[in-house]
Amino acid sequence: MSNDFSQFQDAFFEEAAEHLAVVEEGLLALEQHPEDLDLLNKIFRSAHSIKGTSGMFGFNAVAQFTHKMETLLDLLRNGQKAVTPVIADLLLRSTDCLKTLIDAAKTGSSVDDVTVQRLTEELAASQNASGSQSMPQGNGPSKIKPASAGPELYSYAIAWAPPDWLFQRGLDPQQIFKELADIGTLSQVTVDATKLPELATMDPEKCYLSWRMKFETAKDRQVVDAVFEFVREDSVLTITEEVQGKELEVRGEESPSFVTPDGTESKPKPLGELLVESGVVSRETLNKALSQQKRVGEILVEQHAATPQQISQALQKQQDNAAHAKKGTETASIRVDTDKIDKLINLVGELVITQSMLSDLGSRFEINQLPVLLERMAQLEGNTREIQERVMSIRMLPIGTAFSRFPRLIRDLSANAGKKIQLVLSGEETELDKTVIESIGDPLTHLVRNSADHGLEPPDERLDNNKPELGTIRLNAFHEGGNICITVEDDGRGLNRDKILAKAVKQGLIAENEKLSDDQIWPLIFKPGFSTAEKVTDVSGRGVGMDVVKRNIEGLGGTVKIKTALGKGTVFTLKLPLTLAITEGMTVRVGTETYIVPLLSILESIQPKAGAMKTVVGKGELINVRETYLPMIRMYEVFALQPEYTDPTKAILLILETEGERVAVMVDEILGQQQVVIKSMEKNFRKVDGIAGATILGDGTVGFILDIRGLLEIARRGVAA
Numbered sequence: 001m002s003n004d005f006s007q008f009q010d011a012f013f014e015e016a017a018e019h020l021a022v023v024e025e026g027l028l029a030l031e032q033h034p035e036d037l038d039l040l041n042k043i044f045r046s047a048h049s050i051k052g053t054s055g056m057f058g059f060n061a062v063a064q065f066t067h068k069m070e071t072l073l074d075l076l077r078n079g080q081k082a083v084t085p086v087i088a089d090l091l092l093r094s095t096d097c098l099k100t101l102i103d104a105a106k107t108g109s110s111v112d113d114v115t116v117q118r119l120t121e122e123l124a125a126s127q128n129a130s131g132s133q134s135m136p137q138g139n140g141p142s143k144i145k146p147a148s149a150g151p152e153l154y155s156y157a158i159a160w161a162p163p164d165w166l167f168q169r170g171l172d173p174q175q176i177f178k179e180l181a182d183i184g185t186l187s188q189v190t191v192d193a194t195k196l197p198e199l200a201t202m203d204p205e206k207c208y209l210s211w212r213m214k215f216e217t218a219k220d221r222q223v224v225d226a227v228f229e230f231v232r233e234d235s236v237l238t239i240t241e242e243v244q245g246k247e248l249e250v251r252g253e254e255s256p257s258f259v260t261p262d263g264t265e266s267k268p269k270p271l272g273e274l275l276v277e278s279g280v281v282s283r284e285t286l287n288k289a290l291s292q293q294k295r296v297g298e299i300l301v302e303q304h305a306a307t308p309q310q311i312s313q314a315l316q317k318q319q320d321n322a323a324h325a326k327k328g329t330e331t332a333s334i335r336v337d338t339d340k341i342d343k344l345i346n347l348v349g350e351l352v353i354t355q356s357m358l359s360d361l362g363s364r365f366e367i368n369q370l371p372v373l374l375e376r377m378a379q380l381e382g383n384t385r386e387i388q389e390r391v392m393s394i395r396m397l398p399i400g401t402a403f404s405r406f407p408r409l410i411r412d413l414s415a416n417a418g419k420k421i422q423l424v425l426s427g428e429e430t431e432l433d434k435t436v437i438e439s440i441g442d443p444l445t446h447l448v449r450n451s452a453d454h455g456l457e458p459p460d461e462r463l464d465n466n467k468p469e470l471g472t473i474r475l476n477a478f479h480e481g482g483n484i485c486i487t488v489e490d491d492g493r494g495l496n497r498d499k500i501l502a503k504a505v506k507q508g509l510i511a512e513n514e515k516l517s518d519d520q521i522w523p524l525i526f527k528p529g530f531s532t533a534e535k536v537t538d539v540s541g542r543g544v545g546m547d548v549v550k551r552n553i554e555g556l557g558g559t560v561k562i563k564t565a566l567g568k569g570t571v572f573t574l575k576l577p578l579t580l581a582i583t584e585g586m587t588v589r590v591g592t593e594t595y596i597v598p599l600l601s602i603l604e605s606i607q608p609k610a611g612a613m614k615t616v617v618g619k620g621e622l623i624n625v626r627e628t629y630l631p632m633i634r635m636y637e638v639f640a641l642q643p644e645y646t647d648p649t650k651a652i653l654l655i656l657e658t659e660g661e662r663v664a665v666m667v668d669e670i671l672g673q674q675q676v677v678i679k680s681m682e683k684n685f686r687k688v689d690g691i692a693g694a695t696i697l698g699d700g701t702v703g704f705i706l707d708i709r710g711l712l713e714i715a716r717r718g719v720a721a
Contacts, residue, residue: 009057009106012053012054012057013102013106015049015053016050016053016054016102017102019046019047019049019050020046020050020095020098020099020102021404022042022043022046023043023046023047023095023098024092024095024408025404025407026039026040026042026043026046027043027088027091027092027095028092028407028408028411030043030083030088031083031085031088034082034083034084034088035083037077040073040076040077040083041077043073044070044073044074044077047066047069047070047073048070048226048229049229050062050066050098050102051063051066051067051070052175052179052227052229054066054102054105055172055175055178055179056171056172056175057171057172058172059101059102059105061101061104061105061111061116062098062101062102062105065094065097065098065101065116065119065120066098067182068094068120068123068124069091069094069095069098069123071123071127072087072090072091072123072126072127073091075127081126081127086126087126090119090122090123090126092408093119094119094123097115097116097119100112101116153216153217153218154216154217154218154219154220154221154241155214155215155216155241156214156215156216156217156224156239156240156241157212157213157214157215157238157239157240158211158212158213158214158215158237158238158239158240159210159211159212159236159237159238160176160210160211160212160213160228160235160236160237160238161209161210161211161235161236161237162207162209162210162231162235163207163231163235164206164207165206165207166206166207166231167204167205167206167207171231173207173209173211173231176227176228176231177189177213179227180213180215180217180224180227183217183219183223183224183227184215184216184217184218184219184224185215185216185217186213186214186215187213187214187215187216188212188213188214189211189212189213189214190211190212190213191209191210191211210236221239221241224239225239334394334395334397334434336394340390340393340394341394343390344387344390344391344394347383347386347387347390348387350383351380351383351384351387354376354379354380354383355380357376357379358373358376358377358380361373361376388582392433392578392579392582393431395433395434395435395579396431396432396433396434396578396579397431397432397433397434397437398428398429398430398431398432399427399428399430399431399432399437399477399484399486400425400428400429401437402432402437402440402441402444403425403428403475403477405441405445406423406425406444406445406448406475407423407425409445409448409449410422410423410448410452410473413449413452413453414452417452417453417458418458418459419452419456419457419458419459419471420459420469420470420471421452421456421470421471421472421473422470422471422472422473423472423473423474423475424472424473424474424475425474425475425476426474426475426476426477427476427477427478428477430477430478430479430484431578432477432484432576432578432579433578433579435579436556436576436577436578436579439552439555439556440486440552440553440556440574440576442548442552443548443549443552443553443574444475444486444488444574446546446548446549447488447549447572448473448475448488450546451473451488451489451490451492451570452473452490454492454493455473455490455492455493455494455569455570456471456473456490456491456492456493457471457492457493465567467491471490471491471492472490472491473488473489473490474487474488474489474490475487475488476489479578480575483558483575483576483577483578483600484575484576484577484578485573485574485575485576486573486574486576487571487572487573487574488571488572488574489569489570489571489572490569490570491568491569492569492570493566493567493569494564494565494566494567494568494569494570495522495525495562495564495566495570496566497518497521497566500521500522500524500525501516501521503524503530504521504524504527504530507527507529507530509524509527509530510524522562522564523550523562525546525562526546526547526549526550526560527547528547529547530546530547553574553576554658554709556576556577557576557577557583557598557600558574558575558576558577558600559574559575559600560572560573560574560575561573561575575600577600582675582676582677582678583596583598583599583675583676583678583705584598584599584600584673584674584675585597585598585599585673585674585675585676585705586599586602586654586670586672586673587670587671587672587673587674587697587703588652588654588667588668588669588670588671589644589667589668589669589671590635590636590639590641590643590667590668591636591641591642591643591644591668592641592642593639593641593704594671594697594701594703594704595635595667595703595704595705595706596676596695596703596704596705596706597654597656597665597706597708598692598705598706598708599673601656601657601658601708602654602655602656603655603656603657603662604654604655605652605653605654605655605670606625606652606653606655606664607649607650607651607652607653608623608624608625608648608649608653609649610649612624612625612648613632613648614629619631620632621634623648623653623664625655625664630655630662630663630664631663631664632648632653632663632664632665632666633663633664633665633666633711633712634646634666635665635666635667635711636666638690638711638714639690643668644668644669645668648666651666651667651668652666652667652668652669652670653665653666653667654667654670656708658708658709658712661712663708663711663712665711676695676703676705677695677696678692678693678694678695678705679693679694679695679696680693681693681694688704689707689710689713689714690706690707690710690711690713690714691704691705691706691707691710692705692706692707692710693705
């Protein structure tokens with residue numbers, strides 16, 4: 001089977017990640033509710049899905065390992081074994097191993113074979129170990145017989161015509177036979193190729209074959225049905241249970257069954273029999289081919305319906321088509337609710353109607369029709385705004401996808417640290433841009449780890465402080481204005497002001513006698529290499545992580561704030577834009593140029609009075625804002641512009657904040673607030689210091705979006721962009 005099916009493999013890896021999340025979340029819940037059979041069935045289905053699809057793509061290591069997990073899960077859901085903490089832990093570790101195997105299949109990297117082998121042996125041992133035995137709870141014709149009588153065997157007649165798209169999706173039909181062989185005995189497997197089209201009209205990416213087979217198994221009907229779960233769509237499938245030659249049940253799409261109630265065969269003879277009768281192949285050759293499940297090309301050559309050269313040409317066409325589909329690049333994808341697509345299509349229809357009305361009006365416009373024109377323009381504006389909102393909503397995903405990793409993280413952290421920790425999630429349905437969600441994973445992980453290791457006390461210390469043994473970490477997401485806020489809260493020790501000050505003095509971050517407010521002290525923990533931990537653990541204490549949090553969040557155009565109380569706990573609040581494609585900004589003018597200042601960075605705007613300015617040697621110009629002196633930046637000097645005002649008392653000063661620093665930026669005029677679409681400078685031109693991006697303004701001119709941190713660096717160097 002060719003491996004050049006990347007577009008389909010990408011879909012497999014996305015679905016596998018979703019199934020892995022279901023398995024992990026389910027196992028964590030199963031620890032708390034071991035009697036929940038619905039939950040066990042849900043976990044089993046996801047594991048079975050991974051096994052089936054990975055096998056069809058040729059990822060045998062993934063399929064084989066998942067099969068071991070699936071076997072244990074099957075024993076659990078049938079009540080033959082009980083869910084214990086040991087088994088739950090084994091399955092969680094196996095899930096981690098499965099993630100590694102899938103990543104290795106995706107990237108081509110190597111895996112730790114020793115770990116895989118050890119877990120495989122543990123899974124096998126757990127299946128054989130004694131456990132609670134009870135009657136199987138699955139539905140179907142299962143019967144319990146005395147041990148001396150052996151297992152109950154069921155005989156099925158199966159007719160299967162795969163869907164046309166089988167090969168297009170890179171699936172291998174032989175995997176079906178392998179799965180059936182794992183749970184029973186296959187016999188009388190015949191290939192029905194009697195209705196094959198002429199080679200000239202054959203599409204090499206379609207499957208034209210169908211199979212008929214006899215199958216015996218001790219498994220119930222549900223297990224047999226599940227084998228065909230991944231190819232049932234568009235398949236023609238008949239599974240007939242035979243008892244004394246009579247048909248009991250037929251499932252799947254309606255198709256002719258080759259087993260009649262009297263046990264005779266009423267359909268045309270299989271291709272193999274025709275080939276033997278016509279002398280094309282011998283009986284021995286046919287049996288050998290059937291046992292190997294030869295491919296359609298080989299069968300056609302043996303039947304003399306095609307030459308090897310013609311088959312080679314068809315296979316080459318298949319490879320060329322697959323290579324063309326791949327296009328040599330890996331693309332990201334996102335699943336979108338069809339309701340969102342339908343609404344967007346309706347809006348595009350409305351936009352077309354409005355455009356048609358405007359075109360008609362423009363062709364015969366007279367000045368007395370100006371009110372109609374304005375009405376049509378307002379309608380166009382409304383349609384455009386709504387389309388923009390709908391398009392942006394397509395990229396929106398619930399933040400619960402980012403939160404889903406933390407229940408497992410907390411479980412492992414609490415076990416390693418000997419602490420009792422509960423995680424409380426809220427606001428998981430809050431939607432956020434996919435790019436932002438992908439970028440906040442690491443910062444949130446650092447904050448949760450910090451809360452678990454530094455924030456929460458051990459159980460005995462909590463009891464001594466009249467607190468419950470069980471510590472709590474809360475993750476919450478909510479909308480605030482045009483932004484999203486995420487809070488990470490714990491009910492632990494809180495930040496220790498004296499320890500932070502002592503460490504900051506020791507590292508030379510502040511002077512020994514420097515007076516700082518709480519709002520100035522707490523951000524010190526975000527400095528690189530800063531840590532008040534008395535010992536280094538596997539989780540934290542090395543002074544890395546918190547600086548990553550601040551850098552990543554501010555890189556997204558967001559902010560981090562801290563609220564803490566000694567002995568009561570700490571709350572970290574992340575404030576982020578809903579999307580990185582559109583930002584809220586304040587439009588300002590400097591000379592004849594227009595700039596956009598990110599709204600999140602603006603604290604206030606002022607017009608200073610005479611005498612508020614000071615010039616300090618080595619520090620430049622300072623402005624007195626309510627008895628606090630802030631550095632002042634003249635934007636016209638930074639960007640070498642001709643301003644309207646050079647006197648600060650006639651101009652406007654914007655008080656901006658970034659990374660805990662405040663600065664006053666002098667502009668000529670504030671034009672207003674608006675949403676702007678961000679265009680990359682690097683992709684369309686080149687990187688420009690002090691500029692985060694650009695946008696097209698309403699009058700068609702280009703407006704530059706300021707990078708406040710870069711602007712400060714330029715001002716310090718005294719270098720114009």
